[in-house]
Amino acid sequence: MRGVLVTGGSRGIGRAVATAFAAGGDRVAVQYAGRRADAEETLRQLPGAGHTLLQADLGEPGAAERAVAEAVAALGTVDVLVNNAAVAPTSETRHPIAQTPLAHWQRAWRRMVDVNLLGAADLCWAMAHHLIERGAGGAIVNVGSRGAFRGEPDFPAYGATKAALHALGQSLAVALAPHSIAVTSVAPGFVATERQTAKLSGPEGERLRAESPFGRVGTPAEIAAAVHFLASPAAAWASGTVVDLNGASYLRT
Structure with missing residues (x-):
């Protein structure tokens, strides 16, 4: 039985990840920022x-x-640490460069950098030191994004911080391998979380589903299954990788 810290676990991918580890017999600490009722529902x-x-x-x-x-x-x-918490793309965080006033541009960038990158980096530091002091191996899985590779013109800070998170994971994979700590990342495409229900049921839903040759978007459970495997001892040799989870909607070369 392992102890697992899942950040951003109040709903969506985070809730699915927490559920996957708990179903596997692990004990889970679910971090949340402000949605306490949702976090309590995850715990329940x-x-x-x-x-x-x-x-x-x-x-x-x-x-x-x-x-x-x-x-x-x-x-x-x-x-195990799963870095899932992030300031996500929403109508409030949208900041296309040509249409965004400087003050809003700066707020969006600073908040996304603080949470999506610096918060995750500090979590990695604290987790690594905990494991090293124990003399124990472990795993860190970072939840990045397809947007790190294809670009996010309406949310450039989101794309940039997710790209940086992937790069951080690869650097830490090399640094922490001598301590038997594996570090991997996943890069999901569009996922049908609670936050996306209105978008998927509206006129944009057909376009989003058509991005994948499967004709649908991903599910939180599919992302969680990959995260759960990457955190397992069987996946230690995958350390340093970034796994695309986008239903062939974006292919990297």
Whole structure:
């Protein structure tokens, strides 16, 4: 039985990831920022016992280190970190360069960098030190995005921070391999989370489904299954990889 810290676990991909680990017999610490009711619902749905909730705004200094420390205190040890929390593309965070005032541009960039990249980097640091001090191996899985490769013209800070997260994972994979810590990333395409329900049921839904030759978008459970495998000892040799999970909607060369 492992201890697993899943950030951004209040719903969507994070909830599915937490559920996959709990179903596999692990104890899970579910981090959330502001959606407590949703996080409590995630906790209620998790099979097994010994799970916990952690509140932290990962864009604030010191929050990442506290989250890891609280997860260790609640679970006893943490063996797996899943960096899923992010400031996501929404109508409020949209910032195309030609139409966005400087003040909004700067706010979008700073908030996304603080949470999507710096918060994740600090979590990796705290997790790595916890494992190294224990003399234990473990796994870190970063949830990036297809947008890191194909570009995000309406959300350039999102695309840039996800690309940086992938690069961070590859650097840490090399640095942490001598400590038996595997670091991988996944790059999902469009996923049918609760947040996307209106978009998928509206006029844009047909276009989004047509992006993939499968004629549909991904599901949180599909992303969670890949994350769960990458965090397993069987996937240690995959350390340093970025796994595309986009239904062949975008092919890298």
